[in-house]
């Protein structure tokens with residue numbers, strides 16, 4: 001039993017009305033008016049399923065995302081950097097807590113979500129399947145992956161599902177501190193010794209393609225964008241978010257005299273669009289389907305954490321206690 005626990009949806013409640021064109025039309029009209037959908041409101045089964053998939057994957061990304069940077073806590077250069085990194089990694093785990101609670105409101109238990117993660121049934125962000133080889137990787141993750149996450153999450157916090165939007169709003173406040181932490185390390189290395197600059201450049205070269213993948217496959221390949229945008233779960237398409245990120249962050253990287261490993265990367269001033277070499281989508285699908293450099297290691301660490309924490313959950317469990325599905 002995790003957190004607030006979970007009672008199957010509708011355990012003591014009248015059954016929700018079945019799907020009908022009228023209900024669907026009313027639901028879509030609410031979304032069009034910009035209303036928030038709350039856990040006990042009627043929603044189509046496909047909306048519920050899509051939200052569970054997306055919020056669950058996001059939650060998993062936060063706990064797995066704590067691992068690459070977590071390996072640097074003991075090796076951070078100096079006490080201030082160590083303290084900041086520790087606080088940041090702890091925040092990421094807290095984000096997972098908020099997101100699992102938001103997903104639970106839709107009727108999937110936290111146990112089921114974590115089991116699906118460990119068994120490889122459920123995905124998490126591609127970027128966390130790569131190793132953080134040097135301290136410069138911490139700079140790239142903290143600056144650019146947090147920036148990419150903010151671009152995505154600020155947009156989606158204006159979406160339709162109340163609990164997810166409220167979780168995202170809070171997460172974005174914290175992520176903006178993470179961005180400052182990452183930026184500080186990034187600039188420090190970029191303006192440091194030759195060896196520090198080279199270490200940062202090498203990390204940037206390794207992370208660039210995974211960062212381009214982060215926003216998801218191009219719109220022509222994306223399976224879920226159309227439905228999710230119609231229901232205002234996603235507020236912009238993968239390509240639009242990728243463009244927004246390039247527009248905001250490529251100039252900041254170039255200003256520091258660093259390069260990016262894509263000779264085609266430039267802004268077309270007439271269209272305002274960034275041109276780039278299409279990242280290798282075969283690599284992306286390999287990585288998200290369990291065959292990236294660190295997938296097995298990440299899930300093995302998670303599995304050990306689950307096993308070691310089992311006694312705490314067992315100690316907290318009370319057979320006579322009633323728990324409620326969170327309505328956060």
Ligand code: FAQ
Nearest residue numbers: 057058061065124125126149214215216222223224225288
């Ligand atoms: N990684 O049809 P689409 C963070 C999958 S949080 C893995 O375009 P959709 C914080 C997708 O699931 C990072 N899989 O999918 C932090 C689908 O597979 P499925 C996570 C990906 O949902 C920072 C298939 O490809 N953020 O970083 C990825 O419309 C630093 C087809 O794709 C979120 O989860 C990917 N990158 O759009 C922590 C935000 N992209 O499920 C520590 C919420 C796609 O059918 C340190 N999620 N796939 O088997 C979203 O905004 C969306 O789900 C997208 C994907 C944009 C990720």
